[in-house]
Amino acid sequence: xxxxxxxxxxxxxxxxxxxxxxxxxxxxxxxxxxxxxxxxxxxxxxxxxxxxxxxxxxxxxxxxxxxxxxxxxxxxxxxxxxxxxxxxxxxxxxxxxxxxxxxxxxxxxxxxxxxxxxxxxxxxxxxxxxxxxxxxxxxxxxxxxxxxxxxxxxxxxxxxxxxxxxxxxxxxxxxxxxxxxxxxxxxxxxxxxxxxxxxxxxxxxxxxxxxxxxxxxxxxxxxxxxxxxxxxxxxxxxxxxxxxxxxxxx
Amino acid sequence: xxxxxxxxxxxxxxxxxxxxxxxxxxxxxxxxxxxxxxxxxxxxxxxxxxxxxxxxxxxxxxxxxxxxxxxxxxxxxxxxxxxxxxxxxxxxxxxxxxxxxxxxxxxxxxxxxxxxxxxxxxxxxxxxxxxxxxxxxxxxxxxxxxxxxxxxxxxxxxxxxxxxxxxxxxxxxxxxxxxxxxxxxxxxxxxxxxxxxxxxxxxxxxxxxxxxxxxxxxxxxxxxxxxxxxxxxxxxxxxxxxxxxxxxxx
DNA sequence: GCTTTGGATTGACCCAGATCAAGGACGCGG
DNA sequence: CCGCGTCCTTGATCTGGGTCAATCCAAAGC
Numbered sequence: 001x002x003x004x005x006x007x008x009x010x011x012x013x014x015x016x017x018x019x020x021x022x023x024x025x026x027x028x029x030x031x032x033x034x035x036x037x038x039x040x041x042x043x044x045x046x047x048x049x050x051x052x053x054x055x056x057x058x059x060x061x062x063x064x065x066x067x068x069x070x071x072x073x074x075x076x077x078x079x080x081x082x083x084x085x086x087x088x089x090x091x092x093x094x095x096x097x098x099x100x101x102x103x104x105x106x107x108x109x110x111x112x113x114x115x116x117x118x119x120x121x122x123x124x125x126x127x128x129x130x131x132x133x134x135x136x137x138x139x140x141x142x143x144x145x146x147x148x149x150x151x152x153x154x155x156x157x158x159x160x161x162x163x164x165x166x167x168x169x170x171x172x173x174x175x176x177x178x179x180x181x182x183x184x185x186x187x188x189x190x191x192x193x194x195x196x197x198x199x200x201x202x203x204x205x206x207x208x209x210x211x212x213x214x215x216x217x218x219x220x221x222x223x224x225x226x227x228x229x230x231x232x233x234x235x236x237x238x239x240x241x242x243x244x245x246x247x248x249x250x
Numbered sequence: 251x252x253x254x255x256x257x258x259x260x261x262x263x264x265x266x267x268x269x270x271x272x273x274x275x276x277x278x279x280x281x282x283x284x285x286x287x288x289x290x291x292x293x294x295x296x297x298x299x300x301x302x303x304x305x306x307x308x309x310x311x312x313x314x315x316x317x318x319x320x321x322x323x324x325x326x327x328x329x330x331x332x333x334x335x336x337x338x339x340x341x342x343x344x345x346x347x348x349x350x351x352x353x354x355x356x357x358x359x360x361x362x363x364x365x366x367x368x369x370x371x372x373x374x375x376x377x378x379x380x381x382x383x384x385x386x387x388x389x390x391x392x393x394x395x396x397x398x399x400x401x402x403x404x405x406x407x408x409x410x411x412x413x414x415x416x417x418x419x420x421x422x423x424x425x426x427x428x429x430x431x432x433x434x435x436x437x438x439x440x441x442x443x444x445x446x447x448x449x450x451x452x453x454x455x456x457x458x459x460x461x462x463x464x465x466x467x468x469x470x471x472x473x474x475x476x477x478x479x480x481x482x483x484x485x486x487x488x489x490x491x492x493x494x495x496x497x498x499x500x
Numbered sequence: 501g502c503t504t505t506g507g508a509t510t511g512a513c514c515c516a517g518a519t520c521a522a523g524g525a526c527g528c529g530g
Numbered sequence: 531c532c533g534c535g536t537c538c539t540t541g542a543t544c545t546g547g548g549t550c551a552a553t554c555c556a557a558a559g560c
Contacts, residue, residue, distance in 0.1 A: 093416045107405070143397060151358040152358045154400060154403055154407065157407035161335075161414055166341040166343045167337075205415075210517075214538095215540080462550095465508060
């Protein structure tokens with residue numbers, strides 16, 4: 001098996017051929033309906049394909065850093081990306097994990113407001129920002145789609161603020177696992193067990209906890225028979241309903 | 251003086267006449283350049299005005315609740331609004347405070363994802379969502395503007411996650427005061443002192459703290475001569491530079 | 501004026517989660 | 531198969547901010 005196992009996240013076939021800016025791999029894109037390309041017909045799709053570059057991102061490598069000129073936007077086609085912000089002393093807040101279909105790079109200023117890094121090996125479609133903007137004026141559908149994506153992300157962000165500001169460690173972990181499960185389901189993966197490809201540290205930085213607390217809380221949920229830790233970073237949600245209650249703050 | 255002192259927030263004249271759906275108070279709108287109307291010319295503005303209703307919102311009254319059908323969107327023209335989410339047991343996260351010029355009500359689902367309530371007496375422009383959507387297809391500029399607003403809010407939300415997940419109480423309060431100052435400045439208000447019209451409880455619910463901690467931290471900053479608490483909910487930021495350092499996590 | 505009332509402040513104490521410190525368990529390269 | 535590095539887990543202890551409980555204070559009403 002290749003060095004980059006993009007199937008790490010649990011059995012989804014590569015959505016896009018791995019090479020270059022070529023003709024139109026987009027026509028074969030299995031997750032098109034999740035991306036910004038969703039509203040385009042085949043002809044329009046071709047124009048979109050003309051400005052896109054397919055890139056590969058090995059695990060642990062940065063995609064861009066906060067403050068860099070925001071020259072590109074991206075669509076994840078496979079793998080897991082984390083985006084985060086840092087304080088000067090190194091404290092870190094992971095503001096999101098992105099999966100196949102997710103869009104990133106939206107910046108209203110001319111620099112990125114956060115850093116992005118591959119968690120697992122990733123494939124992405126890269127669009128030059130300027131060119132995508134041109135294309136958006138020609139296809140308002142795309143702009144509309146982007147507005148939809150943005151307002152969806154806004155709702156997600158607000159949910160995350162509720163989590164960060166008001167939930168306990170136990171509630172945070174339960175919410176996190178259910179979120180992963182929901183996202184995996186959206187991508188059409190089986191939902192008897194969830195892939196958790198990111199480290200305890202990343203999870204802690206996402207939930208406003210330390211690694212130790214994340215680990216302890218996993219153990220605690222395991223002992224309560226609410227989850228099972230399986231090999232290959234898989235977690236089985238044995239008592240989904242009960243987890244939902246915990247996550248919801250009941 | 252009238253029962254609703256919309257100048258509570260510090261000396262800004264009412265931006266919009268207080269009555270009904272009338273002809274076009276918009277032409278006199280002093281904060282147009284802050285709103286979604288910014289990109290429109292006078293003729294387009296008139297069409298916008300045709301679908302808008304000016305509403306008044308007394309302090310403490312709800313504008314809408316999470317889960318309600320999202321039939322309207324709003325532009326604040328005067329006063330302070332808070333938006334928040336609740337957990338079943340009553341824990342609350344204020345996800346934002348909105349001021350003159352701010353837009354609210356974006357919902358990608360057909361229901362509001364959060365509740366909104368007036369903190370001070372407020373004036374707002376209310377748009378029927380459906381009609382605004384129609385108008386957006388005719389004026390892509392408005393949709394573009396909305397996308398800008400949304401991506402801006404997204405950046406703000408990420409900053410807030412960093413605050414909630416990783417900052418100390420002291421850093422949170424400093425960040426909060428500076429945010430209020432910055433927002434007031436954007437609206438063209440003097441910045442020697444900031445108006446803090448919301449209660450300690452609201453501030454706590456915004457920053458993921460309790461009232462007591464908010465109060466204690468204010469006292470602490472006061473004793474360190476970084477701020478002064480003035481009458482009428484005004485706070486003077488005596489040592490802005492030092493506050494910036496604290497807020498930034500240095 | 502005096503009283504009421506709903507924040508705001510302050511104090512005493514407590515606890516969830518952080519910090520500090522070992523181990524343990526893989527997975528990987530040699 | 532062994533050794534090494536990285537991540538994960540677990541334990542012991544500490545602490546920032548929460549909780550509980552009085553006041554305090556200022557605006558509003560009588």
